[in-house]
Amino acid sequence: MPLHEPSPYEVLGVPITAGAREINLAVSPALRAGRYTRQQIQDAAGLLRHPDRRLEVDLQQPLPPEPVDHAAELLAPALAEPLLVVDRPRLPPADSFLALHRAELAAEFAEPAPAGTDPEPPIPARFAADLSVLPQIEVPE
Template identity: 80%
Template sequence: MPLHEPSPYEVLGIPLTAGVREINLAVGPAMRAGRYTRQQIQEAAALLRNPDRRLEADLQRPLPPEPVDQAAELLAPALVEPLLVIERPPLPPAALPALHRAELAADFTEPAPGGADPEPPVPARYAADLSVLPQIEVPE
């Protein structure tokens, strides 16, 4: 099964500029070639003989792009520099923070019931201290 439906021009083996006479003459050789069924060939010829249906089919099926032989030369200026440059930040020092089991257990302990405070308690190691504040220069 073909990947795409062939155009009527492909079925009959004629150029896009073929007239009615060329369409009629192309039916016989297309039948003898046997590449397409009799029904496909007859439908293609009938479509191309009708000017309105032919125009509609031509507008719905755009022409294939023409090959570009000098593609490498055309793209050379764009390929001189890489298209995307990613600057990665330096890796942190090799020392990894250690998390002890006791600290982890303290993070997931249930709060005491009946407390008046609606907010859950913050573990001590996450409590705010002066190290989280930005340095402020005090004017003299």
């Protein structure tokens, strides 16, 4: 079973430019070929004989591509240059790279200690609470 519905031109085996006479003459050979049912052949011939319906079919179906002679010559200017040009950024100088010791890297990604097993670390003196951070409060007498 075909994946698409054949066009009336395919059913009758006539070109898109076929006239009424060619369509009428193509019905008998199409019936003898037996590739399509009698109903499909009659429907295709009736559709192509009717100018308005034929125009509708012609507008719905794309034209087959015309063969191109010397395709390589036509494509030569486009293929002369590379199809994809990738500009890669230059690498920075070697002395600008940061070097990490394995111990530093391991310390950064180490699993945190489970909560409650170690006492809390002491707070540095510079972050300790003192009166300098509190607003002035007037105490009533």
